Amino acid sequence: QSGYWFGKLDTRPLSLFRLFFACLLIKNAIYNIPLAGDFFSDFGYLPRLVLFDSLVRTSRFSIMDSISHTWMAVGFFMIWIVVALCLLLGYRTKLFSIINFVIVLSVHERNVYILNGADTVIRILSFWIMFVPLGNYYSIDALSKRFALYRKSSNIKDLRVNDKLHTTFVFPVRMIQLQISIIYLFSFFEKMKGESWKNGEALYYALQLKSLTLPTGDWVFEITPLWVMSALSYFTLAVEALFVFLVFFPIGQPFFKLVALGMGASFHISIALTMSIRDFSLVMLISYLIFCEPDWILEIDSKMRKSLQKLRLIIHSMNSPLWLLIAMTREADIIVDTNVTNHKQIDKFSAIYYQDGNRCQGLDAWVAVVSYFPMGNLLLYALRFDFFRLCIRSLFTVWVKYLVLPYPDSSSVILTNQQDLNTLSIDNFGRISRFIVLFGFMFGVVWYNLSYLVDTEDLDEVLPVNTSISDVVRIVGLWQRWQLFAPYPRTIDGWIVAPGKFEDGTTIDLRTGNSVNDEMKRWFWGPGMRWKKYEANLYRKQYKSIKFAWAAYYCRYYNVIESRSQGSRLATLELHYRFRRSHAPEEDLNEYETSVLWKHWCFSEYKY
Template sequence: MDSSALRATLRRGRTGLARRFGVDARALAALRVALGLLLLVDLALRSRDLVAFYTDAGVLPRAVLREQFGAIASLSIHALSGSAWFQAGLFLLAGAAAAALAAGYRTRLATAVSFVLLVSLHARNPVLLNGGDSLLRRLLFWGLFLPLGRRWSVDALRAGREPSAGGDGARPDRVAGIASAALLLQVVIVYTANALFKLRGDLWVEGEAILYVFGLDQLTTGLGDLLATYPTALRAFDRLWLGLLITSVGLVLLTGWARAAFAGLFAGMHLGMALTMQITVFPLISIAALLAFLPPVLWDAAAARVRESGVGRRVIAADVPAGIDRLLPERRIGAPPAAIARWARRARPPVVAGLLALVLLWNAATLGYVAMPDAVSESVDPEEYRWDMFAPEPRTTDGWYVVPGELASGERVDVFHRRPVRWSEPPDVAGSYRNVRWFKYMMDLRASAGAPIRPAFADYLCRQWNATHTVGVERLGLYYVEQPVRLEGPEPTNRVELLRYSCARNATVSG
């Protein structure tokens, strides 16, 4: 092969890799906006239980946090204080950073601040976390190495970069490199790992697993309860979802409209989960991650449709408002010197490549394919941080909590639900958990035999009751009423006692 033919082959290879592992700058902009908005929504939802989940007056005081999660607790800025005002301040700071991220204002700084505060928030109460939280952290992390603010941003407007990219009559604007590949591969890793875990069980292969998932009243919405009455449709969704997970590598192998359609199938399934199951913002985070896979041909078609509609060429990009120069100086505050910036650009690819290799190694360890060093496993066990949602088998036991407390008057009440003690199935099992974060916390509470978080929860209930009632609670019992999910026949219940606790030493009766 002569040199010209070799160069042509290498050029075609680079082009093929760029088409598969590159990300359109408009897709990155859409991802940035989605991440900023999701952070704001997540903060708003968490703020409802700011005292309960993130202060020393709540269910996980810092002393219990450090005892139960020593290594992880050290990552939390939120753990520097147990006061509500301190947590509220950090929530407001995180909200400001998320808003700046969505707007694309000093995007890299906003991304970094959002990532650090999100890691800190998650480390303050790891009991609440699910796979969506983990994916959100990773999307922000890889975003640190990508030009999220190149399009549709205040940064782009100030730099005079809007409009650009294919579909606007200019050259295509594709971001292709190790960082873009890492972002795309991270999403594929999530799906592939989950597929491998599901294939280790029988129910997913047999098409029965999703019947048990929708038999869990703890998780389903009204629409989910309705869908549960159509087992044939559920089995079809089981096979479709498992098939998508197994072939998820197609997200990077396909290009053009085929990739857009394949990503759309995943997004449709996640949207179905959001409508039928109470699993907080997890499905929306997954849909946001899929935005990175949308190819230039889709954005070009959308831009052409916008022009044809008469809305104008600059739908998102607009002239810089008068006076914004005073708010957005030409030189960014804290911008690094040119020499440091050049060094950072050169160092970025090998650093990102090393981080991607670590991610691949970590996920191989969660699947049991490789063993992590003992020093790592002793601090953080990969088995506890794996992409095994409803895998290898879904949970087949439903249930609810009853917390009978004995008051000083001799009366018995449920001090968690603040009602008379009732052991029968609630009319709305999911509603008995207050919200999805409480549900996740209570499920971990059930699995934490011998851990200090059970007495900490009981102590929280004692303090909460005694601070708001004239007749204090003296002792309480923590019970989980489990109910096996049976596809046919009655579903019996079984009371499981998790804890007996005396409130006497902490009892304070308000006047």
């Protein structure tokens, strides 16, 4: 059906997606601040000198390449928070979606060794959403458009939320949906190269990875029969193999799409409840909002609103914050009494009334107002505090004063009725140009993923993508590979220990400050979770320059920053990977082993 790919679509799901995705971006930016010195400065574990020496490719872009100090990295993340807040509020949404993508790409290219699958999803979503309108609903942009119409017409009807749909060219939205589906499809293909998924033992091995499991996952591993784990392994394959077909099946919609989203949601919720894989389930569930039908959102919206009788407003001033309330609500919810809201009477009355004539004042008025919004009930507790109400009122008053609104004139022409919101900003040239550009990017994404589907475990031997396509995919941040516990879950689980010997004979684990032991540091939440990926990369890959930088960091920290005197300085250190091999069903737990990754001396006289 041509309309499915090249028609129009209500943008309400995109706006709802923006709200949740922006919150996730803010969380990521905040979590990066404590890591600014360790992972994003020249005084941490990956200085730019090491990065540029042999680790980076030419087809890349990162503003953070110019950042050397910790305070500069912190400032960069603070800017990211502001940008994400603007996205959350829907302020100049298109501009800040572009800026956000540049920031996300810059952060990821600065240190790819701490990234997991969730980061890749965030980056590629940040790219694709630049091509769709995110601010038509639930945004400052939408309010600004209504205020602009009102300033031209002076008719309050132009200020109200109306029932006309804000639609967009659907092809860019389908590309986002296809990108999400590609994650599942190519993860399935990658899994089919491993025997553990075919014989149903994959989940049994995955739940042995203590570095990736929650305490609930440990409990599930202990009590779950092997046949249940096998069934869940096959369910994972079913979700990944069927998702793309169910959401794009040409008949039986939206039923099949709802089945796919339900299967996927149960899959990701199960992961979130048992494994500490940072943000992956969360970002995938957020991406599902783009698949939602507008009718589903409207139905949920109506269910979340508290049922109250209609309100009637009498506004005393053109600087009243209640003008924002008018712009946020429909005429069916709140009536503006135009009999008193005119040039002569505008400064005489100010009140909120129920439809039965009873006046609504104080906290009751606030409760009545927020009850007309879907998430309004979440504010009820905060509204009990006078300071919170004062802040909102002051902010809204300043905003309305800035708008310089004209006196209302109910006899003026309604401009909203003269505009076809279904055809705004979309023309034939725009459709064709978007189709060509986005189809080209999607072609590159598919080709890039296909290039990895060869029977080899060595990434360096994988059949390369055409160089020009590869460069484009990488430089725009669409590089991706979906080895999600594929072709089989890791069979080795461990952590890095850094035993350091001081000149006075003291030996400690430099990472913890304690004696070396077999207690694995497990991160369940917070910024420290990025260490898990960093440690795994250092063990699996021969990044000698990174290992050298890590060891040199300890020498600098203990001998320069702490200014230890001769005789108590750090002399030598090693980086060990302390690990345990997974065991097959019915076999005993394996003992810990040690792999020496690096040996280092801080002074030449201690060379060995």
